[in-house]
Amino acid sequence: MSAPVIELTGARKTYHTGDIEFEALRGIDCRIFPGEYVAIVGPSGSGKSTLMNILGCLDVLTSGSYVLAGEDVSRMDEVALASARNRRIGFVFQQFHLLSSLTALGNVELPLIYAGVAPAERRERAMVALQRVGLGDKSRNHPGQLSGGQQQRVAIARALVTEPAIVLADEPTGNLDSHSTRDVLGMLDELHAEGSTIVLITHESDVAARAGTVYNVTDGQFVGAGTGIAK
Amino acid sequence: MRPADLLASSWRAIRSHKMRSALTMLGIVVGIASVVLTVGLGLGTQKDVSEQIAALGSDLLIVSPGSSTDESGMRGGFGSGETLTLTDADALASEIAVPDASDVAAEKTASLSLEYGESNWTTDVTGTSTSWTEVRSRDLLYGSFFTEEEATAGASVIVLGAETAQELFGTTSVVGQDVTIDGEAYEIVGVLAEAGSSGETSLDDMAVVPMTTMVEGLDASGNSESVDTIYVKAASSDVLSAASQETTGLLLNLHGLASADDADFTVEVQDSLLDAATSVYEKLTVLLTGIAALALLVGGIGVMNIMLVSVTERTREIGLRKALGAAPAHIRNQFLIEAMILGLSGGAVGVILGVGLALALPSVLGSTIVISGLALVVSVVVAVGIGAVFGVYPAARAARLAPIDALRDQ
Structure with missing residues (x-):
């Protein structure tokens, strides 16, 4: 097997609110390899959101180490983290987080703007990504003119456009009806089939069932880690 | 990030809030227009006075009764004896x-x-x-x-x-x-x-x-x-x-x-009258410019106020941009440039308004207003500078937002 994309070792995260200390992650070890489709499940308050922030380089560990695609990101400063997010991670959020003032194409181009890609190349790559999610004909539409499912697909195109090491999907179907949910999950299946590494964070076990590996988080620790499908 | 993209991004943000941007600019517009007008009025009055005195003749001596010499503090009565x-x-x-x-x-x-x-x-x-x-x-x-x-x-x-x-x-x-x-x-x-x-x-x-x-x-x-x-x-x-x-x-x-x-008499030369009048009008110009500068300060505070509102309102957008790879400097520059564009636009509109009033007012007031090219250029530069200075704090606040908190913002 090749080197892991994600390698968490003894990951701990402690929050301080005044005098109160809260351990959100209590020593998590985890390796995710290229092409894997992993689901992280757990009830709210279990620490799975914290884990998602750590994996997404949105937050840093209190102790332990996090190696992302061969780079140790656990001691990076804010500027280096921003760059790591830009190059390595494609986010898909529950609330889509599209900018309403931009067209679908403009939204997909955003990560490439921060990567400093020239306009012509940017447009071409964004168009390819939109076509990949089946929205090539909606490139000029603004988010308000698209259905929830279509908006989430634009967000998936935005996540793919930088060819990231992992696609990190945080409750991607939480705001969708059942039809759109099937649509988006089908999309993720397709990406997985094409070789993308996907980390899906959810509290719905039937959504997690799509993944090859499921990690259950409870009280900041993995329970029965990596044991296939948890029902 | 390419500078052109930074500019485009800031410009789009301003255009997507037309009403708010226009109101923000208004403070700068009023400030710059009053600077253009007051400087023009000062220069115009100075020119009028110079011309009137010159019309009297620069080869004229004016002999008045009494003395204005007051070194001893004893004698006065200039022009009255x-x-x-x-x-x-x-x-x-x-x-x-x-x-x-x-x-x-x-x-x-x-x-x-x-x-x-x-x-x-x-x-x-x-x-x-x-x-x-x-x-x-x-x-x-x-x-x-x-x-x-x-x-x-x-x-x-x-x-x-x-x-x-x-x-x-x-x-x-x-x-x-x-x-x-x-x-x-x-x-x-x-x-x-x-x-x-x-x-x-x-x-x-x-x-x-x-x-x-x-x-x-x-x-x-x-x-x-x-x-x-x-x-x-x-x-x-x-x-x-x-x-x-x-x-x-x-x-x-x-x-x-x-x-x-x-x-017991005073011999005056027109030139000394001119000097005296000029110094009076220079002081007047400084005073009026001071008032105009106050107007600009208020305009600048308006810019800061609106930029702070804008940062709060766009917290989620900032969070998203950061998640997609925007470094703090990218966010800071975007807000700074937005503030400077507001200053520039406000300054430009203010100059147009000021020049328009300077052309229209003389027929109403009966006083001359001199439009100085230098004053116009300086006004616009000052307006951009005000945008920059008063944009620094809101921009720094935006840049400091933690991406997870910003994304979670409802």
């Missing part, structure tokens, strides 16, 4: 005593009521000699000035200012008509061409009579010898200081005074 006399004026007119003077005219002025039919008008009536038109650089619109014969005889003739004629007769074509002063009829022999105003006194609302007529008929002061002012016109502006020394020397001699420190 009765120390200048007709004899002084006659002596100054002598080519031997004052060779560098070309013309001399003494003035004795009284405020009198002129009547014509039902209308009457109170104005300053000045008694003087025939050299007055030359010395005061005045032309006649109609008729002619009184003659040497009329002056010597003390004839009942009068020359009216254009405004005075207009007020009394409703027209300036009044040569040959009579006006009545204290029951005596005076024939109008000429009407003066317009000369504008000098400070508070209108040069067009006045009347001129021969000195003899003034002294023997109209003056009620009882002192027939004293005059208010003696104007000495130098042969050229080059010999002005020589003429000034000769005038001072002669008058000291006539008044039996040993030293210039004891002088």
